[in-house]
Amino acid sequence: xxxxxxxxxxxxxxxxxxxxxxxxxxxxxxxxxxxxxxxxxxxxxxxxxxxxxxxxxxxxxxxxxxxxxxxxxxxxxxxxxxxxxxxxxx
Amino acid sequence: xxxxxxxxxxxxxxxxxxxxxxxxxxxxxxxxxxxxxxxxxxxxxxxxxxxxxxxxxxxxxxxxxxxxxxxxxxxxxxxxxxxxxxxxxx
DNA sequence: TAGGTATTTAGATATTTTTCTAAATAGTTG
DNA sequence: CAACTATTTAGAAAAATATCTAAATACCTA
Numbered sequence: 001x002x003x004x005x006x007x008x009x010x011x012x013x014x015x016x017x018x019x020x021x022x023x024x025x026x027x028x029x030x031x032x033x034x035x036x037x038x039x040x041x042x043x044x045x046x047x048x049x050x051x052x053x054x055x056x057x058x059x060x061x062x063x064x065x066x067x068x069x070x071x072x073x074x075x076x077x078x079x080x081x082x083x084x085x086x087x088x089x090x
Numbered sequence: 091x092x093x094x095x096x097x098x099x100x101x102x103x104x105x106x107x108x109x110x111x112x113x114x115x116x117x118x119x120x121x122x123x124x125x126x127x128x129x130x131x132x133x134x135x136x137x138x139x140x141x142x143x144x145x146x147x148x149x150x151x152x153x154x155x156x157x158x159x160x161x162x163x164x165x166x167x168x169x170x171x172x173x174x175x176x177x178x179x180x
Numbered sequence: 181t182a183g184g185t186a187t188t189t190a191g192a193t194a195t196t197t198t199t200c201t202a203a204a205t206a207g208t209t210g
Numbered sequence: 211c212a213a214c215t216a217t218t219t220a221g222a223a224a225a226a227t228a229t230c231t232a233a234a235t236a237c238c239t240a
Contacts, residue, residue, distance in 0.1 A: 011098040063237040153207040
């Protein structure tokens with residue numbers, strides 16, 4: 001919910017790449033993990049941070065867990081940046 | 091230059107507040123520091139990170155160092171986020 | 181229900197980050 | 211030039227982060 005949490009989530013390259021992967025649609029944890037050279041536990045850790053930052057949304061089907069982008073938070077972030085750039089209230 | 095560096099710079103609350111302060115115009119290091127309860131050394135450290143991320147630009151006059159926002163990088167960031175949100179190339 | 185696959189949690193460790201104090205630079209001005 | 215003010219650098223310590231291995235959950239299917 002807080003910008004701190006969100007920017008922190010985005011500050012890690014693995015997490016940014018996960019988000020980029022999710023652009024093409026939702027993906028299971030295993031599928032996400034197959035794109036990286038790290039253990040499933042580590043992927044799970046990164047996903048939990050993205051989830052806490054509300055940047056992704058999770059759903060379960062059979063014994064798979066799927067993640068997908070949550071773009072609404074991305075918009076809030078853009079609004080913050082836009083305000084920084086252009087806002088003019090003292 | 092890299093998004094990693096930029097997002098990492100933005101992930102700290104002190105640095106975000108510094109940027110917000112700089113919205114109203116350029117400010118000396120001492121002036122910036124007066125808004126926080128930390129040593130000048132720590133402020134200097136945060137400014138160096140913002141500078142490496144190219145989020146601020148520095149200039150010197152007499153024995154003061156002034157910092158001001160560099161909005162062009164903010165725009166790049168927004169473009170990255172926008173692409174994440176809306177981009178549709180597989 | 182037993183065995184299998186997928187994911188998360190716990191505990192440990194190495195690295196990075198944030199902060200401080202003290203010292204070093206740099207520029208200013210009497 | 212000497213004393214002063216502003217800022218940065220160096221070194222240290224505490225806290226947070228990213229990663230692993232091993233174990234625990236959870237759910238599925240034969």
